[in-house]
Amino acid sequence: MALGQRLEIRQGQSLVLTPQLQQAIKLLQLSNIELAEYCEQELERNPLLERDEREGQAESERETPEPQDTGAEGLDSALAREDFSKAEDMDASAEDKYDGSEAPTPAAPLTDWSTVRNGQRFEGDEDALESSISANLTLKDHLEAQLALAALTPDKRLIGLALIDAVDEAGYLRADLEEMAERLGTARAAVEEVLRVLQGFDPVGVAARDLAECLSLQLKAKDRLDPAMATLLTRLDLVARRENAALSAICGVDAEDVADMIAEIRGLTPKPGLAFGGEPVQPVIPDVFVRESNDGAWQIELNSETLPRLLVNSRYYAKVSSGARDKDSKAYLTECLNTANWLVKSLDQRARTILKVASEIVRQQDGFLTYGVRHLRPLNLRTVADAIQMHESTVSRVTSNKYIATPRGVFELKYFFTASIQSVNGAEAHSAEAVRDRIREMIERESGRDILSDDRIVALLTADGVNIARRTVAKYREAMRIPSSLERKRSKYSDSAAAELR
Numbered sequence: 001m002a003l004g005q006r007l008e009i010r011q012g013q014s015l016v017l018t019p020q021l022q023q024a025i026k027l028l029q030l031s032n033i034e035l036a037e038y039c040e041q042e043l044e045r046n047p048l049l050e051r052d053e054r055e056g057q058a059e060s061e062r063e064t065p066e067p068q069d070t071g072a073e074g075l076d077s078a079l080a081r082e083d084f085s086k087a088e089d090m091d092a093s094a095e096d097k098y099d100g101s102e103a104p105t106p107a108a109p110l111t112d113w114s115t116v117r118n119g120q121r122f123e124g125d126e127d128a129l130e131s132s133i134s135a136n137l138t139l140k141d142h143l144e145a146q147l148a149l150a151a152l153t154p155d156k157r158l159i160g161l162a163l164i165d166a167v168d169e170a171g172y173l174r175a176d177l178e179e180m181a182e183r184l185g186t187a188r189a190a191v192e193e194v195l196r197v198l199q200g201f202d203p204v205g206v207a208a209r210d211l212a213e214c215l216s217l218q219l220k221a222k223d224r225l226d227p228a229m230a231t232l233l234t235r236l237d238l239v240a241r242r243e244n245a246a247l248s249a250i251c252g253v254d255a256e257d258v259a260d261m262i263a264e265i266r267g268l269t270p271k272p273g274l275a276f277g278g279e280p281v282q283p284v285i286p287d288v289f290v291r292e293s294n295d296g297a298w299q300i301e302l303n304s305e306t307l308p309r310l311l312v313n314s315r316y317y318a319k320v321s322s323g324a325r326d327k328d329s330k331a332y333l334t335e336c337l338n339t340a341n342w343l344v345k346s347l348d349q350r351a352r353t354i355l356k357v358a359s360e361i362v363r364q365q366d367g368f369l370t371y372g373v374r375h376l377r378p379l380n381l382r383t384v385a386d387a388i389q390m391h392e393s394t395v396s397r398v399t400s401n402k403y404i405a406t407p408r409g410v411f412e413l414k415y416f417f418t419a420s421i422q423s424v425n426g427a428e429a430h431s432a433e434a435v436r437d438r439i440r441e442m443i444e445r446e447s448g449r450d451i452l453s454d455d456r457i458v459a460l461l462t463a464d465g466v467n468i469a470r471r472t473v474a475k476y477r478e479a480m481r482i483p484s485s486l487e488r489k490r491s492k493y494s495d496s497a498a499a500e501l502r
Contacts, residue, residue, distance in 0.1 A: 024346040028353065028394065031401035032285055032306035039308040039347075048317050048333075048340045052309035139171065139206075139276040140164055146201045152194070159184060159194040163207065171206040171273025172214070203272035211270060212236060218268045228253050232261050239265070242490040286405035288358040288413075290369065298369060300359045303405075307351055312340045353390070357398045358413065360384050365416050369406055374438070376431040378420030422467045430466050436476045438466075443482055451492070453485040 030038060043049050147160045162184060166175035177195070181188040198207040204221045208214035212233045219225040219233075228251045232239065238247050239262060248258050269275075289301045317337055324330045361384065367375030381392040388395075399413035420429035439457060446452055452460075454473045461468050477484075483491070 023342070024349065025397070027346050027350050029397035029400050032287055032303075034401070035306075035308060035350075039310060039343075042339075042343060043310075046336050046340050046343075048313050048336045049343070050311055050313050052311045137276060139167065139169065139273045142276055143167065143198065143201055143206065147198075150197055152197065155186070156190065156194050156197075159186065159191055160198060163191070163195060163198055167207055167273065169273055170271040171203065171208070172271075173207045173209050203269070203275055205269060205272040214270065214272065215265060215268050218272075219264075224264065228257070229261055229264075232258075232265075241487065284403050284410055286403045286410050287354060288402070288404040290358075290362055290404060290406045292369075292407065298362050298366060300355065300362055302351055302355055308347055310340075310344055310347065312337070312344060353394070353398055354402060356388050356390075357384060357395055358402075358404055360387050361404075361413060361416050368416070369408065372408065374434050376416070376418060376434045378429050378431050379417050381417065421472075424462060424465050424467045427465065432476075435461070435466055435468065436480065438464075439473060439476055440480055440482070443477075443488070446488070451485045451489045 027035065027038070043051070143164045144161070147157065147164065150157075150160070152160060162180060163173065163175070166173055166180070168174050173195070177188055177191050181191045184191070195207060199217055201207070205214040205218045208217055216225055216230065216233055219229060231251045232247060235247065235250060238250075244255055244258050244262075248255050251258065251261075253261075285303070285306060287303055287306055289299075289303060291299050291301075293299050317333065321330065321333050324333060361379070362369065364379055364383070365377060367377060381395045385392045385395045399417070402413045403410050404413055415433075418434075419432040421432055421435055422429050438461065442452055442457060442460065454470050454477070457473050458468060458470050461473075482488075
């Protein structure tokens with residue numbers, strides 16, 4: 001077969017992601033905190049951008065420069081295209097591909113984001129968020145202050161500082177002593193000697209290498225570390241499984257003493273370092289507010305305080321551009337103007353897209369808002385994307401790191417996307433989150449003698465019209481950190497036995 005060259009002309013369509021379009025897509029998935037940081041960087045970088053301080057002025061009264069042709073008109077259509085996400089492997093992640101069989105429904109009426117009322121808040125104490133911030137004194141600061149008062153030589157003080165750096169927020173030492181001794185150029189015995197000094201610091205149990213050592217340090221401080229208790233700490237796995245008979249044989253004590261020792265262990269602190277503050281906790285600030293109006297309808301409003309207010313200073317541009325003489329200066333100013341115009345438009349589009357997606361989610365999940373988690377409907381990205389005529393990956397980015405404040409609490413937008421579990425009789429499918437809530441309630445209502453196995457839970461759910469497999473029940477139960485029926489039975493038996501002994 002002969003090989004030859006030939007020239008062909010093919011026609012096709014593709015979307016080229018310009019840097020500005022990439023920026024618009026990036027803004028969609030940023031949280032409100034990340035967006036604020038990004039806008040601060042742009043304000044420092046672009047001299048034509050400035051903050052809009054006129055919060056009380058109507059939108060129609062604000063002077064807005066006429067944007068130049070920056071290609072921004074393609075943003076709306078690009079977000080709805082099915083192929084734009086393929087250009088740079090921007091498809092929605094696998095965790096967002098939920099199962100569901102609901103047909104697309106018409107989009108709900110939308111609220112104009114520019115009419116958001118400033119300072120809109122639900123009733124409640126605004127200081128509640130501030131009270132959740134951790135204390136200023138960190139565990140590291142507390143340990144270093146005690147190390148400064150310890151009677152140690154300078155070389156051992158350096159070892160102590162290295163050990164403190166290896167203590168995590170829970171108070172545990174996360175370092176290998178042999179590697180640390182080699183890195184510091186000293187003997188392992190010297191590191192162990194300093195470690196024993198650190199383990200005498202406050203809080204009691206700090207700098208332990210595992211849970212057993214942490215508990216033993218606390219028991220030793222209380223003068224309760226007898227041989228039987230020391231043996232018990234070596235078999236914490238049996239304690240977790242509540243195998244008191246095996247513990248009684250290993251420790252050489254009777255069942256009553258084992259119960260007393262376990263009760264004493266429960267009164268200890270497994271993570272002593274958590275009593276001190278770490279990095280400041282970032283409070284969750286909702287991006288959208290949902291509240292019920294007088295006529296029973298749900299009102300969806302953007303949180304105006306999370307929306308960056310940026311303006312393009314066209315007067316400053318006209319002033320400096322008239323004085324620009326060389327080509328590079330004019331090109332720089334033109335680039336700054338185009339970037340500023342595009343950023344303002346992208347922020348506007350981001351706000352409208354978030355409101356559009358949130359409105360459709362509220363319309364789909366109005367039963368949850370009215371009656372609770374039992375009425376959460378199965379929902380996937382495609383259903384919302386088809387209803388608002390956008391691509392699934394756009395909906396995925398909009399719902400990432402975005403929170404909605406409802407009368408039932410603050411939830412991430414992704415919370416409302418749950419897998420569907422089919423009904424036994426072919427009726428409407430059940431939400432996986434609603435089924436998990438049913439399983440949790442069944443187990444909470446167990447009596448001391450009637451412990452529900454996974455098979456029994458399957459039978460009860462099937463009788464209630466939920467077609468679910470046993471492995472799914474086990475998976476949901478483990479995700480909620482609920483022990484198996486055997487472990488729950490041992491726990492209730494142990495608690496009742498301890499009560500009888502008292």
